Amino acid sequence: MQLYNKLSAEERAKLIDEAGKDRLTISFYQYFKIENPTLFRNKLFIEWNELDVLGRTYVSYEGINAQISVPAENFLALKEQLDSISYLKDIRLNVAVEQNNKSFLKLKVKVRNKIVADGLNDDTFDVTDKGVHLSAKEFNEMLANPNTVCVDMRNHYESEIGHFEGAVTPDVDTFRDSLDIIENDLKEHKEDKNLLMYCTGGIRCEKASAYYKHKGFKNVFQLEGGIIEYTRQVKAEGLENKFKGKNFVFDHRRAERISDDVISNCHQCGKPCDTHTNCANEGCHLLFIQCDECAEQMENTCSTECQEIIHLPYEEQKELRKGKHASNKIFKKGRSEKLKFQKGNTVS
Incomplete structure (x- = not known):
């Protein structure tokens, strides 16, 4: 019985391209008491895997928090599966504003202490x-x-x-x-x-x-x-939109554009920009805002130091990462003194 991913992100992306089918990115959550989160997690993984669902879902004793992608043709089957669970019947499914077939490339259903890390008792x-x-x-x-x-x-x-x-x-x-x-x-x-x-x-x-x-x-x-x-x-x-800019999302899209306003700036050159990237240096992965020009010049890295590292032989890069914890992994913190125009930094 398969209870984990067997394909890499690259292999999954290739399969999505070959299938040529539109996918929907969806999110939902529900607080409800789950007696056996592990058993519930396994049930979801098996049923969702059959529907070709991908994404990241957290299950705990307090409920479920799901951010997933499903082939559009399987949407009704997914809804029927969710409706079969009493606490999830007729749950509101937030369909993404902007769709991308590769918003998720793996199915991860994890048991956690909480579905959101709030630090509360x-x-x-x-x-x-x-x-x-x-x-x-x-x-x-x-x-x-x-x-x-x-x-x-x-x-x-x-x-x-x-x-x-x-x-x-x-x-x-x-x-x-x-x-x-x-x-x-x-x-x-x-x-x-x-x-x-x-x-x-x-x-x-x-x-x-x-x-x-x-x-x-x-x-x-x-x-x-x-x-x-x-x-x-x-x-x-037809209401007035009071939200300005982009809505950050926790998948490969990174953001959905809600209005044409660009309210932030490139962290490297300061020009108006609201596109996030992750530093190409595997040992850094800093999340920061980078314009197209800086991305080309810096090769998607956050600093000259990281740019030099990505040109080293792969084994040397692995050696540099050995024993070090990458504190700036994807979607984490995203702060660095190397970025002169980052919010809160003083330009010298």
Whole structure:
């Protein structure tokens, strides 16, 4: 019985090209009690593997967090499979704004302690006492209210390339880092301000809204379905789009364009740019913003040091990486003093 990937990313990409079939990138989450996460994980892997589902999914005792890709022709079969699970019946599936057949190249279903690393002790507060969920129209109305503080619950590298007008964007590396910072910054307004939160697909706000209510915030609201669902509703209902720039996503696409606004800059030359890349040096993999010109000149590396390393023989590169932990792996932190125009750095 196959319970793990047998194909490399390269082999899978070739098969996708040969199949010539359109795929849909989808995300969903649900908090519910799972008695045996490992058994549930294995069931999902077997059934999804048969449907040619790819992607990254986390399962824990508290629920599921899935970001996947499926052949368009298998979408209804996937929905039927999810509907057969009582807690996932009729669950909202966030379909990506921009599609790419190679958004995911492997199927990974992993058992984790939590479906989102929030650092919270769930036994200390009622995680079901969540904030009020708002549609895109309601969100826009709340955003226009002068008594509202809108907070981006994502990390710095996500909000840097796109965020809602007037939103507070904490300069944090992880979701857990933002929780205490936001509470401290807004401690004088727990009763007199509307706390309006949003994230990519809604999952981070689910836990955060309950946490902030526990901490004494009286008026807590969250964007239902996150930026992804907001964009769908804006297009379907002809609403004004209040989101500027790109929505960062955790797959090979790296981002979806929501508006034509470019609100960030190349970290190497400073020109307007909102395209993320990972340093081509396997021992670095720093996530940073790089324009086409710098990408060509620097060969997709973040520094001259890394550019020199990628020209070394492969065995020498492996030797340099030996015993070292690559702290800047894909989608992690993305900070470096080598990038003169990175947010927070001072240009010399």
